[in-house]
Amino acid sequence: MKALKKISTNIKQQADRLAHEGFKQIFSRIDQLGVKKGVDKLGLDKFIEQCAYMAAGSGALSGTGGLITMMAGMPVDVANLITQQFRVTMAVMYYTKGNYKINFNEFMSVVAASMKVEAGVAVAKTAMEAVAEKIMLKFGARAAQRLVPVVGAVIGGTANYLFIKRMAASVKELNGYTKEAIVIQPS
Template identity: 65%
Template sequence: MKLIKFNKLGADIKQQAGKLTDSGFKQVYNHIDQLKIKKGVDSLGLDKFINQCAIMAAGSGAIAGSGGMITLIAGMPVDFINLITQQFRVTMAIMYYNKGSYHIGYEEFMNLVATSLKVEAGVTLTKTMMEGIAEKLLMLLGTRTAERIIPVVGAVIGGTANYLFVKRMADSIKETYGEPMVIQVS
C-alpha cells in the first residue's frame, strides 16, 4: 500500500492548480453558453436556476461516490469539471440577474469567482489569483473525497456535498453582489 507523503501533497496540489489555471478555467468558461443562462434565468427565475445547477452538480457527485473507490477514481475528474461548470453557470446567472446584461467578460467573471471563494482578488486577473482559485477548489473537493470511498453512502455524501457547495457559493456571490438596483421610470 502506498503511503501518502503530506509534504509532497502540498506540492501536488500546487502543480494541479497550475495546470487548471493555465487553460482549464478558460476552457470551461468558453464552453458555457451565456445566452442559455439568460434564457434559463428569465424562464425559471434566479433561485430555481441556481437550484437546477445544484441538482446537476449533485448528480455527478452521487455518481462519483456510488461505487466506492472504483467510481471515485474514474468519476472524480468528471465530477470536478461538472462542479466547476455548475459554479460558473450560477455565477454568470447572478451576474446577469444583477447587471441585466448576459455577456460577461472573462476577467470580470473570474474576479467575482475569486471574491466568492475569498481568494485575494486584485483589479487585474493574475496567475497568482487564478492559482489561488484552483487551489481553493481542489482543497474543497479533496476534503470530501475520503467520505466517498464507501459505496452507496459515498453517493449520498457526494451528491449532498456538491449540492450544498453550489448553493453556498450562490449565497456567497449574492452577498458579494448585493441586491440589484431597481430604477423606476415615471
C-alpha cells in the same frame, strides 16, 4: 511526512494547470445566452436550484461505487462542479446587471471574490491559482469519505449541492442581489 508533502505538491500542480487552462476552457464552453434564457424562464432561484441538483448528481455518481468510481468519476465531477458554479455566477451577474455577455477577467474577479480569495485590482495568475487550489483541496478532503459506496454517493451529492448553494449566496451578496434587482422580460 514526505508523502504529505508530495500530495500537497501534486495538488498545487493540478491547481496551477486548472487555473491556467481549465477555467478559461470551461468558461468559454458555457453558453451565456443559454444561462440568460434559463434565468428568464425559471427565475434566478430556480435556475440556481437546477444547477445545484446537476452538481449533486455528478457528486453522487462519483461516490456511488467506492474507490473505482471515485477515481474514474472525480475529474468529471470536478469539471461539472466548476461548470455549475460558473453558470450560477453568470446567472447572478446577469440578473443583477441585466447583461449576459461577461468577459473572462471580470468573471474570474467575481468568482475569486465569492470564494473569499484576494483578487486584487485585476485578475492575476495567483488569484486563479488560489481559486483552483481551494477547489482541489475541498475535493481532496472529501475523497477519503467517498471510498465507502452509497455513503460516498450521499456525501458527494450533498457536498456538491451545498457548495453550489453557498457559492450562489456569496455571489448574490457580492453583486448586491435583491429580489427587485432588475425586471427581466422573457424573450
